Amino acid sequence: MNTVLILVLLISAAVSATEITAQFPSELVADYTLQTISTGTVPHLQGAYPGTxxxxxxxxxxxxxxxxxxxxxxxxxxxxAIWETVAGGVSISPLPAPLPLILAAEASAVTGRDEIYTADSFWPSEPVLLSGTGFIGGLPQAELLVTPMRWxxxxxxxxxxxSLEIHIETAPLGEHPFCRAGRDNDSRRMLIVTESSLETTFExxxxxxxxxxxxxxVVTLETVYSSSSGRDNAEKLRNYVxxxxxxxxxxYLLLGGDTDLVPFRYTYAMTCEANYHPREDSLPCDLYFSDLDGTWDANGNDIFGEVADNVDLHPDIFVGRAAVENVSEAQIFxxxxxxxxxxxxxxxxERVLFLADVLWTSPYTNSGDSKDYIDEHFLPDYLFVTKLYxxxxxxxxxxxxxxxNQGQNLVNHDGHAWYSTLGVGDDYMYASDVDAIDSDGKFAAVMYSIGCWSAAFxxxxxxxxxxxxxxxxxxAYIGNSSYGWGSPGNPLYGYSDALDHLFFNYLYSDWSLTLGELLAQTKEYFIPYSxxxxxxxxxxxEVNLLGDPSxxxxxxxxxxxxxxxxxxxTSNTSIFPVQVSGxxxxxxxxxxHDEGSNYEAVELDATGQYSFALTQPVTxxxxVTVTGPAVRRTTEVVAQSxxxxxxxSQxxxxxxxxxxxxxxxxTAGIAVTLLNQGNEDLTGVDITVTSISGPGTLTQNSSSFGDIAAGNQVAGSPELAxxxxxxxxxxxxxALSGQIxxxxxxxxxSIPMLVYAPGLFFTTYSVDxxxxxxxxxxxxxxxxxxxDLNIANLGLLAAEGVSLVMYDFPAWVTWPQDSAWVASIPEDSTGTFSLTCTLSSGAPSPSFPWFYFDLASATAGYTSEDTLRLTVGETGISNDVESxxxxxxxxxxxxxxxxxxTNSHSSSHSWFCGGSGGYVNNMNCGLVSPELILAPDASIEFWTSFDVAIYGSDGIYLIIHDLTSGTADTLSFIGSGGALGPDGKGIGTGWVPFSFDLSGFDAGTSVQIEFLFMSDNDGDTGNGFYIDDISIEGAYEGCTGMSGGSPVAVSPMGTPYPNPSQESVTVRLFSENQGNWNLNLFDMSGRMVAETTGISPVNTTVNLDVSDLTPGVYFLRFSAETQTSRKLVILR
Incomplete structure (x- = not known):
């Protein structure tokens, strides 16, 4: 499965009111790949998307x-920027324009811009573009588009x-952003705005x-209109919110009614030139009630959402609409x-339904490929997916x-639609068909469609x-209020598909997210492009949520x-303990909460217990209601008696x-104080522990309290131990269990207690x-x-007096200093250990040896083992096209x-696919790298700038050729994007970075990367594609230099798969040493949550059941005699 790219910002020096400086380390850019298509090479970057x-x-x-x-x-x-050359002779496809999914016309060819593709200079000229300033929670954010390669x-x-260092000049805001006041508590809030006739239903x-x-x-519109000002009802409602x-x-904001009951706003993004419907460029948009900054009409022309209106686009709240017209529909909702x-x-x-059309026959565009991509990359294996293509x-x-009618939990529709119909193959589903669906109340949680106008509410x-x-x-339903957009011939890379993919990635990456949060995060990712x-x-x-955002x-x-x-x-109740099990x-x-003012909501820790303090007498x-991503909503009501x-009580x-x-x-004594908060006395009170679970042994299982009068508390004796x-x-x-x-x-x-200890894990290393x-x-x-080794403490206690000692490494490695010590590593912090290492002159290069080391802390007698894999030799190449x-x-x-x-991202040169007039029709040409040797966790990065028209199927495929196995893999496609400018060319967005993960290839694999550019024959071309600053991190050009040398070391533990996972994790274990081995799974706090053991030597695969664990990041550690290995595992 794909992982979501997380960018880490390193702020250098101090922040002033006029300039900030930031470093964007190249190792933080996700890996990229090159795809070969008939028109050329197309690069793809995980977490990145094409320009326009x-x-x-x-x-x-x-x-x-x-x-x-x-x-x-x-x-x-x-x-x-600093660049290195990574390849030459690559042909990048120019970007075609997108095509509305409603269009029956066939896609046409796109060629590159002449001024780009005929130039002998690097393109793009700059690695980073400032696209604007946005506000998240009232705090300003510079929105940038980064392109990590040039051509x-x-x-x-x-x-x-x-490497890239940026300097941003700032100036005072003319108008301060909208922000909210602080809260009295941490509870979340939702507002439902509706017409008075629906008030009782929504209560x-x-x-x-x-x-x-x-x-x-719940607030009625009568209240809204009487207490807020505005030019129309929509603005009055927004001002009230x-x-x-x-x-x-x-x-959360739920708009409780269809447009004849609850107002909405038409917005303008661009002129699409489809000319199918007079309303097509006026987009019904509930983001207007979500992004609360500004007025959305800064120039005062009553056209909302124009670029000149300085719309922030960032959501301040999560919004959905219940598009109901009467009490009956509201009750159903x-x-x-x-x-x-x-x-x-x-x-x-656990049922999912995919509906996929052939969007265009020429070029053939099977949207089933897009659904298969979601299935293969984002959906867990336990789901039963029905594919109707x-x-x-x-x-x-x-x-x-x-x-x-069978009942589905999720529905994803990738096909043509209209506000009255939904395309299903050669047939159409009409509203009357939808009304006739009868699944016996097995409602899908959400249906997501990229079809045109299907959610034109x-x-x-x-x-x-x-x-x-x-x-x-x-x-709920997520869909378009006007046209969806695709890329003819490229079903994986249409623009509506980009949001569709990211939504399902987030859906199963973080189970805690609500629909409003999921859609907001999906759209927010694309704000710098927008x-x-x-x-x-x-x-x-145009993409709106018809449903409850919470x-x-x-x-x-x-x-x-x-x-x-x-x-x-009772009237004496002041403590309300809750324990959740199962x-x-x-x-x-x-x-x-009670029927009065007592109200509190908390998130449980691993003990599953929390004692609520009631601040007022119970009314x-x-x-008691318990909710969570993977548990059935459960409620208990406790009556007064x-x-x-x-x-x-203590x-x-x-x-x-x-x-x-x-x-x-x-060893520990557990002192218990009991409170009798009833209204009758207790006599002869004892507690007896009958069982203990977890890593502990009971040494004293009972305690006596004597008599406890109503409203009084007594400490027990002796202490439990x-x-x-x-x-x-x-x-x-x-956990102690028993009876009072x-x-x-x-x-x-029930007395559950956490064990506190450090949790030390290797994170990164650096070389001087x-x-x-x-x-x-x-x-x-x-x-x-x-x-220098960086060790993170993910445990619950600070680690004091921490030592690190190397104990296993190749014979050609010696250690003038093989150990180091730091005074303290606080919780959720890191410590740096500096060692001195010498490699013999005969050390193989490139090579990737495993080093094994022990960790120990004076705190709680903590000890552990860990590993790192060092990259020896020059394994990276870089090309800024200046040589x-x-x-x-x-x-x-x-x-x-x-x-x-004529254009470059850094310095003065870049690769360009095009001529003085752009590119031409019917191109199929590739830019191919020299042969490369990949190091562990390799990635490819590059920067690009391009120009395309609004329609077409031209683009670049990013392809990696595995010379070891003789196979090729298309990693991504970039093409077809942007509105037409006044010169008939596209409107540009500047240089942007792409990066793709090549870690699926073994270290030492010989590969070539290709940018394959292809254009169709519709006569509509653009200026072309520039590529600059290409790198394949950790790759080696030429032979390995290991002839007759030592082979690459075998890791004690292979890569866990599937990763992310939901049911079980499979991992290969290898140890030639005699003795016992342990395979342990730890959560981010360092708590061990799963374990399996065996006897070495071992060379096999092992399955670890993770079906009962909550989604999150876990560490998998394999330890055998003198060997330890750790891997990161993501559970969804």
């Missing part, structure tokens, strides 16, 4: 947001960005959300949500209706029928849980290490060879260098690849 200029080289762009000083805005940008069309030379949804920890209020947000804080969340049926939550001959109205849109069907359909009149801005406005889909059949809490509440409790939300009954009610850990917590190897295993990991849970007994009755006892080498930062044979082709070659039909000085 027709005819420029088809290269992806990477968004980067940089925090600015409060009260400042970015006004200009300068950059300093010379004349020579085909490709260069990679080695039921408000109560439901309040019960689960989202304080929700802004005031509410400022005064109370607000997370609310009831369907309750049915889904309460799991009235539980046999469909026109290309497979199984998509029609009958099969689609049958699939809907200013009409009687077909999407509205899906969310108002009481027997089937879906809880600062011009182009299809990206179009999608910001609704969270189940990603898997939810498990049942048990809530353990008091049986009664599932991993960490991250679950528990909300407790009425107390309600009479009788005794013993609860633990728990003190008197441990042998004086930490106040359990820790590995400690236990010892903790020395092998216990940080975050482990020792008295003459009046028996109550259940200034004194004993050639000062290039690369370990090489014959050198002595300083090796010619550097081994890159280009050829093919109408080959226009050349090195130009």
């Amino acid at each position: 200029e027709q005819g420029v080289p088809s290269l992806p762009q990477l968004p980067w947001t940089l925090p600015l000083p409060s009260g400042e805005r970015a006004v200009s940008l300068k950059s300093t 010379n069309p004349a020579t085909g030379e490709l260069q990679k960005l080695v 039921a949804l408000a109560d439901r959300r309040t019960d689960q920890g989202i304080l929700t209020e 802004k005031d509410y947000y400022t005064q109370n804080g607000l997370d 609310v009831n369907n949500i309750a049915s889904y969340e309460d799991c009235l049926h539980d046999d469909f939550y 026109k290309a497979l001959g199984n998509e029609n109205l009958y099969t689609a209706m049958a699939a809907f 200013d009409f009687d849109a077909i999407a509205e029928h899906f969310v108002t069907n009481q027997y089937g359909g879906c809880i 600062q011009w009149e182009n299809v990206y801005r179009w999608h910001q406005y 609704f969270r889909p189940y990603r898997k059949t939810p498990v049942e849980i048990e809530i353990i809490c008091p049986d009664i509440v 599932a991993d409790p960490e991250g679950l939300t528990v909300c407790v 009425g009954s107390v309600s 009479t009788g005794p009610d013993p609860v633990i 728990l003190t850990v008197n441990d042998s290490q004086n930490l106040g917590h359990l820790s590995p190897g400690c 236990l010892s903790v295993n020395s092998s216990a990991g940080t975050g482990s849970v020792v 007994t008295s003459d009046q009755g028996t109550w259940e006892l 060879d200034e004194t004993g080498g050639n000062n290039n930062g690369i370990p090489e044979p014959g050198e002595t260098f300083q090796l 010619g082709a550097s081994g890159w070659t280009h050829s093919g039909t109408s080959d226009m690849w050349n090195i130009t000085d």
Whole structure:
């Protein structure tokens, strides 16, 4: 599966009011790949997407947001870059324009811009573009587009960005951004705005959300209009929401009604030139109520959302619309949500339906490829996916209706549509068909469609029928209020597909996200691309959520849980303990409230227990509701009654290490104080522990309290006592279970306690060879260098007195200093250990040896083992196209690849696919790198700038050729984007970076990278594509230099797969040593959550069950005699 790129910003020096300086390390850019297509080479970068200029080289762009000083805005940008040549002779396809999915016309050819493709200079000329200033939570952010490679069309030379320093000049804001006041508590809030006739119906949804920890209020439009000003009702509503947000804080807004009840706003992104409908460029847009900065009409011409209106685009709150027209539809909307969340049926939550059309026959565009990409990269293996594809001959109205009637949890539609219909193969599904869906109440959580106009809620849109069907359909619908956009011939890389892919990536990457949060994050990623009149801005406005923004889909059949809490509440009740069992409790939300003012919602830790302090006397009954991504929503209601009610009011850990917590190897007394918060006395009170779970041993299992009068508390004697295993990991849970007994009755006892300890893990290393080498930062044979290891403490305790000692390494490695010590590594911090290493002159180069080391801390007797893999020798190449082709070659039909000085990202040259008039029709030419040897975790990076028209299928394919296996893999496509400018060319976005992960290839693999440019024959061409600053990090050009030398070391543990995973993780283990081995899985706190063991020697694969674990990042550690290896595992 793909991983989401996380950019880390390193701020250099101090931040002033006039300039900030930031470093963008090249190693933080995700890996890229090259795809070969019939028209040339197309590069693809994980997490990056193409620009919008027709005819420029088809290269992806990477968004980067940089925090600015409060009260400042970015006004200009300068950059300093260092490049290295990585390839030559590459032919990059020019970017074609996108095509609305409604168009029946065939796509036409696109050629490169002459001024780019005929030039002998690097393109793009700059590695980074300042696209604007946005605001997140009221704080300014510089929005940047980075291109990590540059290319010379004349020579085909490709260069990679080695380092980039940027300098942003700031100036005071003319108008301060909108922001909210602080909150009285941490509870989330939702506002439902509706017409008065629907108020009572939506109060039921408000109560439901309040019960689960989202304080929700219903406000009528009559109240809104009477208390807010504005030029029209939409502006009055937006101003009301802004005031509410400022005064109370607000997370979610549900617009409770269709457009004849609740106002909406038409917005303008660009002129699409489709000319199919007079309303096509006026986009119904609920983002207007989400992005609360400014007025959306800065120039005062009553056209909202223009580039000149300075729209921020960042969501301040998460917005959805219940497109209902009457009480009946509103009741269905609310009831369907309750049915889904309460799991009235539980046999469909792992079903997914894909509906895929052939969008164009020439060039052939099978959208089933896009659905297969989602399935292969983002969906967990346990899902049952029904694929109805026109290309497979199984998509029609009958099969689609049958699939809907079966019940699906998720539906993804990739095909043509209109506001009244939905394309299903050669058939159409009409509103009457949607109304006839009957899945016996098995509602899909969400249906996502890229089809045109299907969610045009200013009409009687077909999407509205899906969310108002009481027997089937879906809880929510995400779709377009005007045209969707595709890339003819490139089903994986259409612009609507880009959002579609990222949505499903986020959906299964973070199970905690609600639909409103999912859509907002998806769109927010593309904001740096959206600062011009182009299809990206179009999608910001037209993609809307018809549904509750606070609704969270189940990603898997939810498990049942048990809530353990008091049986009664009385006038004396001041503590309300809650224990959740039956599932991993960490991250679950528990909300407790009475019928008065007592209200609190918390997120549980690994113990699954929390004691709520009631600040006011209890009014009425107390309600307890537990919700979470993988558990069934569960509620218990505790009524007022009479009788005794013993609860633990104080728990003190008197441990042998004086930490106040359990820790590995400690002994501890557990002092318990009981409070009788009932209204009757207790006599003869004792507690008895009958069982202990976790890494501990019970040494005193009972304590006596005597009599406890109503409203009084008593400390027990003697203390409970236990010892903790020395092998216990940080975050482990020792749980005591038993009973509280008295003459009046028996109550259940549960005392879960966390084990606190450090959790030390290797993160990164750096090399300094200034004194004993050639000062290039690369370990090489014959050198002595300083090796700095960064160790992170992910545990619950600071690690004091930490030592690191190397103990296993190749024979050609010696250590003038093989150990290091740091005084302390606090929790969630890192420490640096400096060693001195010498490589013999006969060390193989390049090579990738494993080093093994021990870690120990004086805190809690902590010890662990870890590994790192060192890269020896010059394994990286870089090309800034300033020294010619550097081994890159280009050829093919109408080959226009050349090195130009007319445009470049850095210095003066780049690769350019095009001539003085751009590129031409029917091109099929590739720019190919020299042979490369990949190092571990290799990545490819480059910068590009391009120009394309609004329609067409031209573009660049990024292809990697595996010379070892003789196979080729297309990594991505860049093409077809942007609105037409006044000269008939595309509107540019400047230089942008792309990067692709090559870590799936073994170290030592011989490869070539190709940028394949292809253009169609429609006569509509652009200026072309520039490529510059190409690098393949860790790659080696030429032979390995290891003839007769030692082979690459075998890692004790292979790469876990699938990763991310949801059911089980499979990993290869290898150890030739005699003895026992352990395979342990730790969460981010260092708590061990899974384990399996065996006897060495071992050379096999092992499966580790992770189905019961919550989504998140985990560490997998394999340890055998004198060997340790660690891997990162992501669970979804």
